[in-house]
Amino acid sequence: EDQVTQSPEALRLQEGESSSLNCSYTVSGLRGLFWYRQDPGKGPEFLFTLYSAGEEKEKERLKATLTKKESFLHITAPKPEDSATYLCAVPETGNQFYFGTGTSLTVIP
Amino acid sequence: GAVVSQHPSRVICKSGTSVKIECRSLDFQATTMFWYRQFPKQSLMLMATSNEGSKATYEQGVEKDKFLINHASLTLSTLTVTSAHPEDSSFYICSAPGGFNYGYTFGSGTRLTVV
Numbered sequence: 001e002d003q004v005t006q007s008p009e010a011l012r013l014q015e016g017e018s019s020s021l022n023c024s025y026t027v028s029g030l031r032g033l034f035w036y037r038q039d040p041g042k043g044p045e046f047l048f049t050l051y052s053a054g055e056e057k058e059k060e061r062l063k064a065t066l067t068k069k070e071s072f073l074h075i076t077a078p079k080p081e082d083s084a085t086y087l088c089a090v091p092e093t094g095n096q097f098y099f100g101t102g103t104s105l106t107v108i109p
Numbered sequence: 110g111a112v113v114s115q116h117p118s119r120v121i122c123k124s125g126t127s128v129k130i131e132c133r134s135l136d137f138q139a140t141t142m143f144w145y146r147q148f149p150k151q152s153l154m155l156m157a158t159s160n161e162g163s164k165a166t167y168e169q170g171v172e173k174d175k176f177l178i179n180h181a182s183l184t185l186s187t188l189t190v191t192s193a194h195p196e197d198s199s200f201y202i203c204s205a206p207g208g209f210n211y212g213y214t215f216g217s218g219t220r221l222t223v224v
Contacts, residue, residue, distance in 0.1 A: 034212050041220060043115070043202045044153070046212030087152065096143065097204075097213065099152040 003027075004090055006100035013107050016077045021103045023088035024070040033071050035064050036087045038102070044087055047073075078107045111137050113205050115216025122193055122223055130188045130219045132203035139205035142186035143213070144178065147200040159186045193223040 003026045013019055025033065032051050036044035048057045050066035057064050061082060063074040073086055085104045089097040112135040122128050132142055140161045145153040159165045159180035167173050175197075177189040190197055203216040 036212070036215075041200070041218065043113075043204075043215035043218045046214070049212055096155055096158065097153075101152045104150075 004088060004098050004100040006086075006088060006103050008103060009101070010104045011106070013075075013078055013105070015079055015107055015109050018074070018076045018078070020075070021073040021086055021105070022070060023073070023100055025088075025090055026069075027090050027092075027098070031091045033066055034089045034091075034097070035071070035073055036089065038085045038087055040085075047086075075105070078105075080107045080109050083107045111205070111214040113139070113203060113214045113216040115203055115219060117219060118217060119220045120222070122221070124194055124223055125192055127189055127191045128193055128221060130190075130201055130203075130221075132186050132188075132205070132216050134184045134205050134214075137205075138183040139186070140183060141206060142180060143204045144176075144186075144188050145202045145204065147202060147218075153202060157188075161186075190221065193221070195223045197221065198223045 005024045007022045032049050034049050035047040037047055038044045048064040053068045055066050061076050065072045083106050085102040087099055087102045089099045092098050114133045114135050116131050120128055142159045144156045146156050147153050155168050156171045157165045157167045157178050159178045161180045161183050165178035180186040200218050200220050202218045204213045206213050
C-alpha cells in the first residue's frame with residue numbers, strides 16, 4: 001500500500017534556528033509531491049510541487065527538495081509567523097491526494 | 110489564482126438536524142470537488158469526490174446517506190450532513206483542481222460542532 005510518512009510529528013524551534021522537515025513516500029510512479037502549509041482552523045495553502053529527484057524549489061525562508069524516496073522542507077532562519085502545520089501530499093488515482101500526517105512547527109520568539 | 114470559497118466557516122447544530130456546507134470555485138470551473146474531513150491533530154482524510162452532473166464517489170466507510178453531496182453546477186458543490194450526531198463534529202474541507210502544476214486549491218474549511 002502506498003504510504004506517505006512525515007517526521008517529526010512536532011518541532012519547536014527558536015527564532016533563527018534552521019531545521020528540516022521530512023516526508024518519505026513509497027508510492028510507485030510518483031506524479032508529483034506537494035507541500036502545503038495549514039494554519040489552525042484553515043484549509044491547506046499550497047507551497048510547492050516537486051516532480052523529479054534532484055528538483056529544488058524555494059520560497060522566502062522555505063526550500064523543498066526531492067529524492068527518489070523522500071522530500072525535505074528546509075526552513076532557514078524561521079520566524080514566529082512560520083509556525084503552522086506543514087503537510088506533504090502525493091497524487092493517487094483519479095486526482096485524489098494522499099496526505100501525510102503533517103509536522104506541527106512552532107517557532108518561539 | 111484559483112480561489113475556492115467555503116461557507117460557513119463555523120456551525121453549531123443540534124443532534125439530529127442537518128447542516129449544509131457550500132464550496133464555490135470563484136474564478137474557475139471545477140468539474141470535480143474533493144471533500145475531506147480532518148479530526149484534531151490528524152491529517153486530511155478524503156471522504157468523497159463530487160463530479161458535476163453525476164453521482165459522487167464515496168470512500169470506503171463513508172455513509173452515502175449521511176453525507177449527501179451535490180455538484181449541480183461547474184462552480185458549486187455542497188455537502189449536507191444529515192441527522193448529525195456529536196461524532197460528526199469535525200473540520201470539513203473542500204478542494205478543487207485549479208491547476209495541477211500549482212497544486213489543488215482548498216477552501217478555508219468548516220468547523221462543525223454537533224451538540
